[in-house]
Amino acid sequence: xxxxxxxxxLDSLLPLLKAGVAYxxxxxxxxxxxxxxxxxxxxxxxxxxxxxxxxxxxFYVWIxxxxxxxxxxxxxxxxxxxxxxxLDPFTAAVIGFTxxxxxxxxxxxxxxxxxxxxxxxxxxYSVGMTRGQALRRIILPQAVRVSVPPLSNSxxxxxxxxxxxxxxTYVEMFRTAQQITATxxxxxxxxxxxxxxxxxxxSVLSVVQSxxxxxxDRYSAG
Numbered sequence: 605x606x607x608x609x610x611x612x613x614l615d616s617l618l619p620l621l622k623a624g625v626a627y628x629x630x631x632x633x634x635x636x637x638x639x640x641x642x643x644x645x646x647x648x649x650x651x652x653x654x655x656x657x658x659x660x661x662x663f664y665v666w667i668x669x670x671x672x673x674x675x676x677x678x679x680x681x682x683x684x685x686x687x688x689x690x691l692d693p694f695t696a697a698v699i700g701f702t703x704x705x706x707x708x709x710x711x712x713x714x715x716x717x718x719x720x721x722x723x724x725x726x727x728x729y730s731v732g733m734t735r736g737q738a739l740r741r742i743i744l745p746q747a748v749r750v751s752v753p754p755l756s757n758s759x760x761x762x763x764x765x766x767x768x769x770x771x772x773t774y775v776e777m778f779r780t781a782q783q784i785t786a787t788x789x790x791x792x793x794x795x796x797x798x799x800x801x802x803x804x805x806x807s808v809l810s811v812v813q814s815x816x817x818x819x820x821d822r823y824s825a826g
Contacts, residue, residue, distance in 0.1 A: 612788050616781075616797060623780035624801050631776060632763045635698050639705025639762075640755070646710035648739075651717055661710070668707035674768050676700050681772035693774035697766070705762060712754045716747035749820045756813035760806050767802070777801060 605613070649661040668676070681696035691699070720743050728738030767778035775783070781798040785791045 609790060609793055612784075612790055613793060613797060616784050616788075616794060619784065620777055620780055620798060620801055623775065624777040624805060627774070627776040628763065628766050629805070631694070631697055631701070631766050631769065631774070632759070635701035635766075636705055636759050636762055638698065638702040639709060642702060642706030643709035643713050646706060647713040647717060650710065650714055664703075665707045665710060668703055673700065673704050673765060674771055676703065677768060677772050693769065693772050696772055697769040697774045701762060701765065701769075704765075705758060709755060709758055712751050712758070713747065716751035717743060719750055720746045752816055752820050753813070756809070756816065760809050760813070763805055763809065764802055767798075 646661045646665065649657045650665075652658065677696065677700040680700050681691060681693065684691065684696075724742055724746065725738055728742045733741065766776055769776050770779035770782060773779070778798055781794045785794045788794065
């Protein structure tokens with residue numbers, strides 16, 4: 605690496621890190637939290653006996669899982685203004701990622717709830733619990749333990765997917781790398797640097813995931 609490239613690398617370290625901490629991670633966190641709430645609601649509707657809401661929930665999951673996330677973001681940000689709905693890039697990104705997390709995670713949560721033996725439901729009913737009480741006190745705690753690993757993987761994937769928000773002009777870490785590249789003409793260097801930051805963030809999250817899984821395993825064993 606010559607002196608010029610080394611200087612560009614050093615100068616871009618802080619801007620990329622700031623973009624990652626100030627924009628990429630908050631976008632991923634907010635979208636994941638909202639997506640989880642949507643996922644729980646969708647999963648509960650799908651395992652309920654409500655026919656029409658169940659069909660709507662199934663249709664939502666089908667649409668989101670069957671179309672590319674980048675296309676969904678473009679429809680929300682570039683398409684909705686034609687219908688009179690104008691959103692700023694951050695709001696559009698949050699909506700797009702939330703819908704995506706909600707659809708995929710609802711399938712994880714639904715499978716986790718269904719994996720709890722029916723005997724657990726019967727035991728809850730036998731002591732006088734309602735369906736809601738059984739779900740909240742008996743079933744969901746067990747389902748959470750089962751769903752932690754796949755949900756953690758979903759969050760790690762979401763952190764990487766936030767780079768797609770650059771396509772709708774949201775200035776997160778990848779968009780910042782693009783902007784610096786436009787003035788330095790060093791795409792290989794800047795994109796590799798951005799990739800290293802994504803790798804760093806995801807490695808930290810993987811460590812957190814591993815500790816969470818061990819904690820839930822101990823809880824299960826106890």
